[in-house]
Every structure is written in structure tokens, then in C-alpha cells.
Amino acid sequence: MTYIMGHLGEIGDLTLQHMGLVAAGLFLAMVIALPLGVLAARNSHIGAPIFALTGVLYVIPSLALLAVAVRYIGLGWAPVILVLAAYAQFILVRNIATALTSVSPAQIDAARGLGMTARQQFFRVEIPLATPVLISGLRLATVALIAIATLGGYVGAGGLGDEIFLGLQRKYIEQTLAGSIPAALLAIILDALLRLAERSSRARVG
Amino acid sequence: MTLTRKRSLALIGAALTLPSCGGGDRNVLKAGSKNFGENIIVAEIYAAALERAGLHVERRMNLGSTQIATEAMVRGDIDLYPEYTGTGLIDVLHHTPVRSASEVYAIVKREYARRYGITWLAPSPVNDSQALAVTASLAEKMQLRTLSRCAVLASGLSLAAIPEFVSRADALPGLQRFYGGFHFKSVRTYAIGLQYDALTRGDADVATAFTTDSQIDTDHLVLLSDDKHFWPPYNIAPLVRNTALRAHPQAQAVLNRISPLLTDAAVRRFNEAYNLAHADPAQIAQQFLKEHAH
Amino acid sequence: MRYPGADRDAVSNVSLQIEPGAVTVLLGPSGCGKSTLLRTVNRLVIPASGRVLLDEVDNAGIDPVELRRGTGYVIQAVGLFSHMTVAQNIAVVPSLLKWPRARIDARVDELLGLVGLDPARYRGRFPRELSGGEQQRVGVARAIAAEPAVLLMDEPFGAVDAIVRANLQQQMIHIKQRLRTTVLFVTHDVDEALILADRIVVMHAGKVEQQGAPVDILREPATPYVARLFALSDQTRRYDELRAALSSTELS
Numbered sequence: 026m027t028y029i030m031g032h033l034g035e036i037g038d039l040t041l042q043h044m045g046l047v048a049a050g051l052f053l054a055m056v057i058a059l060p061l062g063v064l065a066a067r068n069s070h071i072g073a074p075i076f077a078l079t080g081v082l083y084v085i086p087s088l089a090l091l092a093v094a095v096r097y098i099g100l101g102w103a104p105v106i107l108v109l110a111a112y113a114q115f116i117l118v119r120n121i122a123t124a125l126t127s128v129s130p131a132q133i134d135a136a137r138g139l140g141m142t143a144r145q146q147f148f149r150v151e152i153p154l155a156t157p158v159l160i161s162g163l164r165l166a167t168v169a170l171i172a173i174a175t176l177g178g179y180v181g182a183g184g185l186g187d188e189i190f191l192g193l194q195r196k197y198i199e200q201t202l203a204g205s206i207p208a209a210l211l212a213i214i215l216d217a218l219l220r221l222a223e224r225s226s227r228a229r230v231g
Numbered sequence: 232m233t234l235t236r237k238r239s240l241a242l243i244g245a246a247l248t249l250p251s252c253g254g255g256d257r258n259v260l261k262a263g264s265k266n267f268g269e270n271i272i273v274a275e276i277y278a279a280a281l282e283r284a285g286l287h288v289e290r291r292m293n294l295g296s297t298q299i300a301t302e303a304m305v306r307g308d309i310d311l312y313p314e315y316t317g318t319g320l321i322d323v324l325h326h327t328p329v330r331s332a333s334e335v336y337a338i339v340k341r342e343y344a345r346r347y348g349i350t351w352l353a354p355s356p357v358n359d360s361q362a363l364a365v366t367a368s369l370a371e372k373m374q375l376r377t378l379s380r381c382a383v384l385a386s387g388l389s390l391a392a393i394p395e396f397v398s399r400a401d402a403l404p405g406l407q408r409f410y411g412g413f414h415f416k417s418v419r420t421y422a423i424g425l426q427y428d429a430l431t432r433g434d435a436d437v438a439t440a441f442t443t444d445s446q447i448d449t450d451h452l453v454l455l456s457d458d459k460h461f462w463p464p465y466n467i468a469p470l471v472r473n474t475a476l477r478a479h480p481q482a483q484a485v486l487n488r489i490s491p492l493l494t495d496a497a498v499r500r501f502n503e504a505y506n507l508a509h510a511d512p513a514q515i516a517q518q519f520l521k522e523h524a525h
Numbered sequence: 526m527r528y529p530g531a532d533r534d535a536v537s538n539v540s541l542q543i544e545p546g547a548v549t550v551l552l553g554p555s556g557c558g559k560s561t562l563l564r565t566v567n568r569l570v571i572p573a574s575g576r577v578l579l580d581e582v583d584n585a586g587i588d589p590v591e592l593r594r595g596t597g598y599v600i601q602a603v604g605l606f607s608h609m610t611v612a613q614n615i616a617v618v619p620s621l622l623k624w625p626r627a628r629i630d631a632r633v634d635e636l637l638g639l640v641g642l643d644p645a646r647y648r649g650r651f652p653r654e655l656s657g658g659e660q661q662r663v664g665v666a667r668a669i670a671a672e673p674a675v676l677l678m679d680e681p682f683g684a685v686d687a688i689v690r691a692n693l694q695q696q697m698i699h700i701k702q703r704l705r706t707t708v709l710f711v712t713h714d715v716d717e718a719l720i721l722a723d724r725i726v727v728m729h730a731g732k733v734e735q736q737g738a739p740v741d742i743l744r745e746p747a748t749p750y751v752a753r754l755f756a757l758s759d760q761t762r763r764y765d766e767l768r769a770a771l772s773s774t775e776l777s
Contacts, residue, residue: 028509031511099298099302100295100296100298101295101299101302129604129607131600131602131604132605132606134569134600134602134604135598135600135604135605135606135664136604136606137593138567138593138598138600138677139593139594139598139617139618139621139667139668140590140591140592140593140594140595140596140618140621141590141617141621142590145621150606153608154607154608179394179422180295181266181294181295181299187293190266191268191293193424193425194267194268194422194423194424194425195268195424195505195506196506199509200509230607230608
């Protein structure tokens, strides 16, 4: 406890860095997963191979994926964000596809029949109705990425992994905990917040 | 639309918190370090000494490996960090090994100034060389005390290495070229510091090491002698960006006064404090400067 | 309005002329192609061959989105947007057409009144707070919000119980009297057809058995199928009684 108390400032900075890694990873993940998820939702023939590919990325140990990424784009935060984004695909693509395909067909038919363009249908009906499920997927991905982002400690990416690994280096368990406890708390808090968001979104959508 | 807004907030958060690129406030010296205890402590000593001399120092410790630290210097993310002459020579400049400490220093000083606009200030006596270590009992059993002998016996031995060791030109590939042999039965990598655990647990026969690591004494390990002198000297010196030196010329004198104080003994002592007593690098630095105040 | 159509197998060789300003009911059992036929009007279904002409203009040449915004569409499952209020639902097409806010608000209130719902109580409610009957009333209001010339209704009252259905049918009669929209109404319920229709098109297995005013069909069914269909209806019995009463009055 004394170590944590004595280094609150540093730990706070590292926590912010960690959140930055996760946020950047999620953002990149969404940019890739949204078109893939929409594609998979529209066309089940394309969907199957897409899901298979994301599954492969998920199953490869993240450290191995990180080593490959480092080889091609060097050390630092860049390969970590890439690995985070790759790992999240499995959760997000499937989630987005499911969210879209489970939207009420009657409402989609009505939207089309009333004269919305495809884009209007998508943004005014499908996405709002799919939002609760989308938030749920985001929640799962966020918690997973908070854990994986600790790998940043291996490659100079910053974040709470730094404390974890420095602590391991000199067998200073308190320092290791100074890295892992905030990470766990971060996961718990964000999970709770996103659950609330999910619940309120569900109430809104009905 | 909520989803888009949330994403843009995340992006902004990421942009604000991720390490920033490019230059910075010219009134502040940014002191960095690599990702292991000894380097962090020496960097803290440099930083504390500069602060005692009245300069403003911002700390960016534990950046990562040699490659990351060098890139950070070149980009200007940091203005100074402690580096080892041998590492600069072989790992960064990709030069062939040189035996003479003064010659190594001369080469790195010249080339870093020419290529990167970075100055090597005065080198310290401490030689934190790379090494291979074995347990005392294995050394006894196989009469293994030199690198030449290890080169030959390697095919029957397993190696626990830190990740850098496997690829650095002044590490395994270099040993293989210089000594011949050194094709270990198996090589597994561990995070810095953990390779010693593999050795003491019996999961490996040989472990990579640095000559100032405290584990050598505490785990009763034997360092294999570099009988053919493959490894160049690895003297610590402060690396400073020329732009920072121009902005803060007094930094040079301050740091050069520190250099002769870093001896093998001194460094081993604060490594012990860091690893065994779990002392804080910043506190070790303050203690060190207090002891050597003049 | 006209449907010359030799469609794919759902509907074959149908050629219809729809009377403007009136309610035309497409009557027939499930799966006889009447919904498919209905959906060719707003091009949710594209005929394999044949054309749909709206005021002499082939609807294939009209931008489908424009076409649909000018055509009201009510479905059995209602399909109210659950994330929007009743007012927002009704306002969908007027918003798409960029009506000024004030005009939209006025229209919403007007329509709620027309379908028998108190605007003050219903404007801000969400679909999940409404009963099935109330939802479909909103569905109808939404469909006619932008004053379309044509209103398509696909078994709109099929999903509610008999009492609610009767109320909705009465409301529909009320609406029909107030508006002069051309209505195409699909149902398998003979009684419903007789209550609402100005003209009935009887369909069976993708073909038209008979079309005409209800009275004419009842008096002279064209095929055995049509005769059987109407014989089962309560309304037919009442009509027969009425006709018997009238003819006896005429005679005297």
C-alpha cells in the first residue's frame, strides 16, 4: 500500500495513458469493425468467412500478435493499438452484425415503405434500434482491451503495464499491484458505466 | 448521435494522453531513461543533479528499449538519457566491436554528433557489460567459466535471454560470428530481470546478464569470462541533444561532474537497493547526491 | 391507376384499373399474391413483367424514394419506430419532405384527431405504451401524414382482436369519408371487405376472379369460388335479408 500511496501521481498518469491506449484501440477497432459488421449483416455468405477470420485473430495469443506487429511497425504505442484493434474485431464484428440483424423487420419494412433512403433507414432507424446491443458489445470489448493493453509494458507503449513489468523485474509485488489494481478498477468502473448506458438505451428504444 | 460523439471523445482522450510528438517547451529539460532499473536510477541522478543546479527538469522515465530511447532523442521527445558506449557503438551505429574503451567513446561521440546532433558527455568508470551467467554448481560441474567453452557446450545447454539479446548485433548473433558455436539447444526469452528466475529455477542452464545486476551476487551466479574480448566496454555516459545543450549550457558541467562518481561499486550498490530493498529510484538518486555533495 | 401485370408466379396475368378516390379492396386467402401485388405499387416489389401506371406514368420511371414518400403504407405488424414518440412517428414523411416545423406540428394534431386519439395525451407517448389498436391508428396517421394521393394498406387490422378491429374499421370509414385518397386495401376477411370497399377485387391463386362494386359481386358472383367465398360471410346474409326486404318493398 505504501508504494501506491507514494506514487499516486505517476499511477494516475499511467492510468490516463492506459485509457488512451484503450480508447485509441477501440476507435481503430470500430473503424474496421463497423463496415465489416454491416457487410456481414447484409450478406451471410460474406459473414461466415469474416467471422472465421476474426476468430483466428482472437485465438492467437496477443503477445505473439504483438511480436509480429513490432517487427513491421517498430516499438511503442503503435503496435499495441494495432493488436488491441485486431483482438477487438472478434467481439465487435459479430456484435454489430447481430445488432443489425436483430432489428425489427417490421420497422425496417415501414422505413423503406415510407420513403427513407437506404442511408436514412440505416442512421435513423437501424442504428438507433441496434444501439443497446452495440453498447453491450462495446462494453465487452472495452473490458477485454483494458486487460490486453497491459502488454504495452513490454514494448514501451506506456500504460499500467509499465508498473506491472517493472515490479516483476525487481520482484516488487507492491509495484506490480500498483499496475494491476488500477487496471482492474478501470475495468470494473467502465463496465458499470457502460451497463448503465446500455440500460438507459434499452429503455429509450423499448 | 451518441455513438459518434462517444467515439470522438475517445479519440480526443487518446490524442491528449498518448505520448506527444515533436519538440516542446525550451525552458524545460526532458530527462528520459530506458526500461530497466539501473538506467532509471542513473537518469534520476542526472535529473536531480540538474535540478539542484537550478534547472527545470521533466521526467519521462521507462520509455522502452534502446531503439525507443534513441528514437525519442532524435524526435526531441526527450533531451537526455543515460546510454552505454558499447550499446551505442554496436546496437545503434552498427559498428564492429572495438576493444579499447577510449576508442569506443571517440567513435560514438563523433558519429552521434554527426548523424543525430547528439552529444556524448563524459563517460563514467562503470562498465555495465553484457555477460552470460550460470549457477555456481553448473560452472563447477561442467568446468564452464569462459565464453569459449560455452560456445562449444552450447548445443547441450538451454539459454534464458532477454528479448533484445536474441537480435542485437552485440549479443547472440555477434557471439555466434565471433566465437563460433553458441547454437544453444533452446533459447527462450523473458522480460528483463525474469531470465534470472529461469536460471535459479532450473528451467535454463545459461542466462543473459549485465555485469552490474544485483542478482549476480544474491543468486550466487558465475559470470563467464569474455576471454576473447568480444564485448566492447559499456561505459555509461549522459547523452544530450545539442539543441538542449545550447539552451542550457550549464547542464554540461553539472553532468560531467556526476560521471566520475558512477563506479562499478556505486552502481552495484544502488542496484541492490533497488532490487532488494525496493527503494525508489528518485530516492536512491537523492541519497546518492547527498553522499557525494561537494 | 392501373396494373397491367403479368408478374412472376405470385401473381400472373393481372390487369387492373383502380378507381381514383375510392377504396379498392384486394380480397383473397393468404398466399394468393395480393400483398405482392400491393407492394408493386410502391415498388417494394418489382414485377417480372408488366407495368404499374400511376396517372398514366410508369412507376418504374419514378425515383423509388420519391414514389414511396408520395404513397402511404400501412402494414399488419404496424412497424412504429419504437425509439420515436407518436408525434415523431407521424412526422416521419413530412420531415423527410422538409415541411416547416409548425406545419408538421399542426398536421400531427390534426391526424391524431382524425384517427380518434387525443393529441394532448398521445403526442409524447412511445409505441410501447400503446395498445395494439392505438398503435395501428398511429400507423394509419403516419401513412397519410404527407397527404399522399395513394394509400396502401396490407392487412392492417389483422393483428388485433375482433372488437378492436371493428373499432378500427369504423375509424377507417370515418377517414375515408373525410379524405379523397385512393386506397388499396388488402385483406382476407370478407366482412371487412364488404364494410370498407367501394370496389372489391377478388383474387385466388395469383389471378383475379372478379372485380366490381360489392353489391354487384354479391348479386352476381362470377365464379363458384366467389360465390362460396361470399356465402360464408355474415354480411352476405344481412345483405340477402336486406335485398329480400327491399325487393318486397319495391314490389309493393
